Amino acid sequence: MSNRRPEQQARLTSKKHSDVALTVPAFLDTIRYHARYSLGKRWGLCSGRELFTAVALAVRDALIDRMLETEDRYQQTDPKRVHYLSMEYLLGRSLKNNLSNLRMLDLCRDALRKMGVDFEEVMEGECEAALGNGGLGRLAACFLDSLATMGMPGYGYGLNYEYGLFKQDIDNGYQKEKPDNWLIHGSPWQIERPDEACIVPLYGRIEHGIDRAGQYNPMWMDWKIIVGVPHDMPIVGFGGQTVNVLRVYSARSSAEFDMQIFNEGDYLKAVEQQIASETISKVLYPSDLVEAGRELRLVQEYLLVACTLRDIVRRYEKSHATFDQFASKVAIHLNDTHPALAVAELMRILVDEHAQPWEKAWETTQATLSYTNHTLMPEALEKWSVSLLEYVLPRHLQIIYEVNHRFLAQVASVWPDDHERLRRMSLIEEGEQKAVRMVNLALVGSHSTNGVSALHTQIVKTSLVPDFYQLWPEKFNTKTNGVTPRRWLLQANPLLADLITSTIGSDWITDLGKLRALEPYAQDPDFQQAFMMVRRSSKTLLTQIIYDRCRVAVSPDALFDVHVKRIHEYKRQLLNVMQIIHQYLRMIQDGITPPVPRVYIFAGKAAPGYWAAKQIIKLITSVGQVINADPRVQGLIKVVFLPDYRVSLAEQIVPATDVSEQISMAGTEASGTGNMKFAMNGALTIGTHDGATIEIMDEVGQENIFLFGLQVEEIRQMRAGGSYHPRTYYHRNPDIRRLMDTFASGLFCPDEPSRFRWIYESVLDRGDPYFHLADLESYIETQERVAQAFKDPVGWTCKAILNVARTGKFSSDRAIAEYAREIWNIKPSSSPPDATG
Structure with a gap:
């Protein structure tokens, strides 16, 4: 079977610039114009950043x-x-993505070549937009790409953080955080709109008044004002037919400074107040370990909500005299609970500012808002203390209490005298310090609540909020996550994208289900050979990155086993390290050689205040230091930790991955999107029965994935029955006992033998909350199956090709189509782009 279609390749080449008005000379002129008149530089004198x-x-x-x-x-x-509405958008670099979606990539390469400039060097001059952290922000970015590609009328709203989470250095194996001031040089993608700035009230007090009709009329008085200044970032869909906007807000003081304070002679205090106002949008995720950090985070969330709703209402009122059509013209989506204050803010606008009756305003609010839950971990469920809300947003707290009063009356009418249920469903958590449950607020104030994988939704309905599901089963639905194939296959893996297009055409770029046409080629020797060459090229590039950044030499012929994601105990990087130690001890103590050489590649950031996660990074680097230097291992095992994980680094790692580690404890990962990116690029997954990994198995076939470990219900029963005893595994299995003892022995930390003893004690004597030892035996056995499978390159390649061919479901286009049809009720305003243009 041939894997080439020369006539189609010729057609693609002849049409590649057909819908772009610019020619190479015209594009060259535009670049020179901006160098001269926007930057004030002669082209030949431009720095890399200026280029x-x-x-x-x-x-x-x-x-x-x-x-x-x-x-x-x-x-x-x-x-x-x-x-x-999302507190995060992890966009990555935009230049190459915009060129690709405008189909100007080849044009730009040709133009820069004529100018004697290296294309890749210019791409490296871009700072990544530090508007997000992990999966939540990356999902939001994928959704914006799909909305534009599908011609859907949609806006993203967020905050214009001046500093991202942080840049990560690894110093002596420890994470060191450095400021990530991505806007230090400004951004060519941002268009400031000061004429559309929003006034945002904060703090103050409630004046309890009565209106002319004798009705209670609360008035929010004496607030402090901050200003949200919008910056628009164009989001282009593939083909360039639709360019939507991501609008992010920067906080500014309401005036240059408080003139009264200035006139009183306290100039420094006046300036301090201005600086304090503008601090609000400075940093993504300020530390909530202190009260000031919690207050700042709450103000950030309200800034996003207040500016967004003010902007939406302003747009709506331009063409509508009343709010009767508001819910039929406006859909507002809450990406997790961070923007849940939109429930109270929309009610405040409708009731206080537009004199809507409560019942009508509430009907509009519920019909307009929808909510995606991303969180299953109890400690991550967002709550705000009543005292803090009363201080920062007194009117909103009043509204929340009124919503709660009416809602609990509704619950009581369905379940009379069920006081325990009322307590669980209340928006207010009683206790020593009362708190508002933001999940409950988002549920009550919206018409739709969705999970992001089938398993996640089931857990939401049965464990997280079963009472709400019993009350409103029609509100709950599943929208499995997806990723954009434009960024994560077409752009990140151009060699594979070219191979696919030359084999089955380019329709897959906007209809990922078309990848199914690759299935017949999975056992075709010519296609397999081409596929293996593509993969080896990607792995060779990654070996150079590993050497440049870690000074560890690895072979592209080894199995690249990749575990890259945020460092967190529930994601179980520790479980991976345990089995690496097991493999190492089998070599040096038992003389057992692994079936194939393997490179274990880790990357990810730990939250600055998360001690255990930062210690896990130190453990990974310490284990790698010992194993990589041990001559007895002969290069058969290598362990590397790549610092400063971000989108551009992920784009280099994903195409080179043989095995993708998705080993969170079952029932803790809502969905995952990394698992989708890896499978889409031909990596085989080793994972637990968690999140969307189960759905990946359903699509790619059980024989083309490696699943292991306990399932959600088994963990729940063991936890409920108290039947999990880590020391039982320790005493029963000598391999487990041996590797656990290394944490107490100092094998990987001879300079400080007790450094990792906390792991020994946490796992064996403090309950092992993430069930490492319960899953370890299964994980080790499954890793042995992975190694045996990799020994057969033809069989492995067949599995990899089938992973690519069967991941069509995991396009964000499919997810957005479901949201648009089943939740938002929006439709495309333009026809889909022609991917062959």
Whole structure:
């Protein structure tokens, strides 16, 4: 069976610039123009950063034209629009993505070549937009790409953090955090809109009044004002037909400074107040270990909500005289509970500012809002103390209490005298310090609540909020996550994308289900050979990155076993390290050689205040230092930790991965999106029965994935019955006992033998809350199956190709189509792009 279609490749080549007005000379002129007149530089004197900026501004010209055309189209048709609220957007670098979606990538390469400039060097000049941290923000970015690609009328709303989470250095094996000031040079992608700034009230008090009709009329008085200044970032869909907008807000003081304080002669105090106001959007995730950090985080969440709703209402009122059509023209989606204050804010706007009767306002609010739950971990469920809310947002707390009063009356009418149920469902958690449960607020104030995988939704309905599911079963649904194939296959893995396109055509770029056409090629020798060459090229590139950043030499012929994600105990990097230690001890003490050489690749950031996670990074680096230097291992095991994990690094790791580690304790990972990116690029998954990994198994076939470990119900029963005793596994299995003893022996920390004893004690004597030892035997056995399978390159390649071919379900296009049809009730305003253009 041939794997080439020369006539189609010729057609692609001849049409590659057909829908782009720019020619190479015209694009060159635009770049030179921006170098001269936007940057004030002669082209030949531009620094690397300035080269990037000139090229980006030239691309932005094309984006803005299409952005304005898109908005004109929306104005003419007045479609229902979705407004997606998220505290995070992990966009990655935008230049290459924008060029790819505009189909100007080859044009730009040709233009820069004529100017004697290296294309990749220009791409490296871009700072990544530090507007997010992990999966939540990356999902939001994928959704924006799909909304635009599918021609859906949709806006993203977020905050314009000046500093991201942090840049990660590894110093003597320890994580060191450095400031990530990504906006230090500004961003060519941001268009500031000071004329559309929003006034945001905070603090103050409630004046309890009575209106002319004798009704209670509370008035929010004496507030402090901050200003949210919007910055628009164009989001272009594939083909360039639709350019939507991500609007992110920066906090500014309400004036240069408080003139009264200034006139009183306290200039420094006046300036301090201005600085304090502008601190609000400075940093992603301020530490909540102190009260000041919690207050800042709450103010951040309200800034997002207040500015977004003010903007939505302003747009709506331009063409509508009443709010009767609001819910039929506006969909507002809450990406987790961070924007849940939108429930109270929309009620405040409708009731206080537009004199809507409560019942009508509440009907509008519920019909407008929808909510995605991303969180199963009890400690991660967002709550705000009543005292803090009363201090920062006194009117909103009043509204929340009124919502709760009416809601509990509804619950009591369904379940009379069930006081325990009332306690569980209340928006207010009683106790020594009362708190508002933001999950409950989001549930009550919206018409739809969805999980992000089938298993996650089931857990939400049966364990997280079963009372709400019993009350409103029609509200709950599943929208399994997806990732954009434009970023995570077409752009991140161009060699594989070219191979796929030359074999089955390019329709897969906008319809990932078309990858099914690859299935017949999974056993075709020519295609397999081409596929293996692509993979080896990607692995060779990653070996150079590993050497440059870690000074560890690895072979591209080894099995690349990759565990990259946020460092957290529930994601169980520790479980992976345990089995690595087991493999190492089998070599040096038992003389058992592993079936294949393997490189274990870790990356990820630990939250600055998360001691255990930071210690796990130190453990990984310490284990790697010992194993990599041991001549008895002969290079058969290598362990590396790549610092500063981010989107651009992920784009280099994903195409080179043989095995993708998705080993969270069952019932803790809502869905995952990394698992999808890896499978889409031909990595085989080793994972637990958790999140969307189960659905990946259903799609790619049980024989093409490696699942192990306890399932959710088994863990629940063991926990409920108290039947999990880690020391039983320790005493029963000598291999487990031997590897656990290394944590207490100092084998991997001879300079400080007790450094990792906390792991020994935590696992064996403090309950092992993440069931490491319960899953370890199964994990070790499954890793042995992985190694045996990798020994057969033809069989392994067949499995890898089938993973690629069967991941169509995990496109964010499919997810957005489901949201649009089943939750938001929005439709495309333009026809889908022609992927063959």
